[in-house]
Each structure stands twice: as structure tokens, then as C-alpha cells.
Amino acid sequence: MKKLDSKRQILFGKNLLRIRNEKGLSQDEVAARCRVTKGSLSVIENGGRNFSFTTLLALAKALEVQPKELLDLDFDLN
Amino acid sequence: MKKLDSKRQILFGKNLLRIRNEKGLSQDEVAARCRVTKGSLSVIENGGRNFSFTTLLALAKALEVQPKELLDLDFDLN
Numbered sequence: 001m002k003k004l005d006s007k008r009q010i011l012f013g014k015n016l017l018r019i020r021n022e023k024g025l026s027q028d029e030v031a032a033r034c035r036v037t038k039g040s041l042s043v044i045e046n047g048g049r050n051f052s053f054t055t056l057l058a059l060a061k062a063l064e065v066q067p068k069e070l071l072d073l074d075f076d077l078n
Numbered sequence: 079m080k081k082l083d084s085k086r087q088i089l090f091g092k093n094l095l096r097i098r099n100e101k102g103l104s105q106d107e108v109a110a111r112c113r114v115t116k117g118s119l120s121v122i123e124n125g126g127r128n129f130s131f132t133t134l135l136a137l138a139k140a141l142e143v144q145p146k147e148l149l150d151l152d153f154d155l156n
Contacts, residue, residue, distance in 0.1 A: 060155060071146040
């Protein structure tokens with residue numbers, strides 16, 4: 001997996017974790033609210049894997065944020 | 079595939095097509111700018127399949143928009 005992709009997944013994961021903590025939700029609670037397992041959530045928060053568009057929407061719903069907020073980051077695309 | 083996921087993929091695809099047209103870019107030009115094939119781009123624009131987080135970033139880069147702009151939609155998550 002390209003280094004840049006990994007860097008961006010880690011950035012996304014840290015932001016996801018920050019939002020979850022801000023909301024005072026555990027991984028179990030987020031997993032219970034959507035069809036993302038606790039194990040997958042943990043790996044995604046650690047930037048350890050790619051994930052789908054529909055998983056991103058499911059996480060946004062579980063965290064009660066707009067999907068675009070999960071991408072409100074500088075992914076250094078240039 | 080769940081009906082809601084399909085509806086959201088179609089919504090995303092229409093927005094992607096709108097942005098590409100606004101930028102005056104062909105599918106070939108977008109495909110040439112990133113590692114998303116013309117065929118995949120066409121299917122995604124038609125809401126015909128799920129796609130990954132890194133593909134979303136690649137499309138944002140190719141279209142020269144921030145990734146969050148591709149999700150600036152009402153996905154009716156509730």
C-alpha cells in the first residue's frame with residue numbers, strides 16, 4: 001500500500017478518534033450504532049486499513065456528524 | 079446491496095459528475111490524473127458501486143477540490 005495512502009488513513013483515523021472522544025462515545029457504542037464492527041473501527045482509527053464510502057457514511061451517522069466533517073482535514077493531495 | 083447505500087452512491091455520483099462538468103474535464107482527463115480508470119469513474123458517477131476512501135481522495139485530487147466538497151451533500155443519514 002502506497003505510503004501516502006497510509007499517511008492519509010492515519011490522519012483520517014486520528015480525526016475519527018478525536019471526534020468519538022469529543023462525543024464521549026466508546027468504540028462499543030459507535031459499533032452498536034452502525035454496521036461497523038468494533039474491531040474494524042479500531043483498525044480504521046489506527047489508520048490500518050482502507051474502508052468504503054458507505055462505511056464512512058455509517059461512521060458519520062453513528063457519530064452524529066455530517067460526512068464531510070470526517071474529511072475536514074488537510075490530506076496534502078498535491 | 080441495501081437500497082439506502084445505493085441511493086447515497088447515486089447522490090455522490092451525480093455530484094461528482096456535476097463537479098467534473100463544472101471543471102470542464104472529460105472522464106478520460108480525470109482518469110489520466112489519478113489511478114481511477116475511466117470505466118470505474120463512469121460506474122461511480124452512475125452510483126453503480128461502492129468505492130474506497132483512497133479512491134475518494136484520488137478523485138478529489140484529480141478534480142482539484144477538497145475531499146470534503148465531494149461529500150457536501152445531504153445523505154439523509156437519519
